[in-house]
Amino acid sequence: MTGSPLGLTGVGVRLGVSRVVRDVTLDCPAGSFVGLLGPNGSGKSSLLRAVYRALPADTGTVLLDGRDLLRDLSAREAAQRVAVLAQEPGHEVGFTVAEMVAAGRTPHHGAWGRWSGDDRTIVERTIATVGLSGHGHRRFDALSGGEKQRVLLARALAQQPSVLILDEPTNHLDIGTQLALLALVRGLGVTVLAALHDLNLAAAYCDRLHLLHHGETVAGGTPGEVLTPAAIARVFGVTAHRIAHPETGRPHLIFSHPSSREDLS
């Protein structure tokens, strides 16, 4: 792999007797937004979990800033460099927004380490970045799902990671909040590897895409290269018509409903 912040080579994950990820190789160039696509059960979350070390990879290597993330970095070093925003907004109770975001600093000084002015500045800045200035005192458990995801994004950014991992971060969010969250992440310029379900959101926001099917990468490249009607039919079993988005020119898919598919045949 090159000097990219994150590079996976031949990564495989076994769960019980099942091989759920097989020989995945991909590269996340600095500042890029890389999307992982695939049907339910295709291995997206398992692959991401292997990258952030919540699951063991039984084959392959993951290089982070040139170091072997799975073997050479301590848990704390890995936590300093890889931040995760998962699909379910948290259910943590009793914490304020500021306390939740402050937890992102823990890997940098340990649970009982000294809290510095820099930490405070980083927390305030990341709360502002996600548009929640003035909300630091609010109770996290009283926020809407979209606000919670913004707080959890701020917590991830407060880690000042090399790489941000997103696992279906916009599930359960309304379309306006989905767009706002992805635009926010994209505008940060951080290196992102994200599992996404919505192919059109992936086309709109990702620089590169990798399509997983039964745990294997079946296509990789730009949205235009990956999101072909043939690949969509093969992997998702649906008919898609591709147009250019009228504003951005990026690929945009329109799906046939099963009845109209029958009409077409």
Ligand SMILES: Nc1ncnc2c1ncn2[C@@H]1O[C@H](COP(=O)(O)OP(=O)(O)OP(=O)(O)O)[C@@H](O)[C@H]1O
């Ligand atoms: N603990 C487990 N033991 C055995 N198999 C598992 C376990 N957890 C998940 N799997 C299987 O691993 C495969 C990959 O699941 P994974 O959650 O990684 O896919 P995904 O692409 O993220 O799916 P989704 O889009 O539904 O979230 C699935 O077939 C799933 O049933």
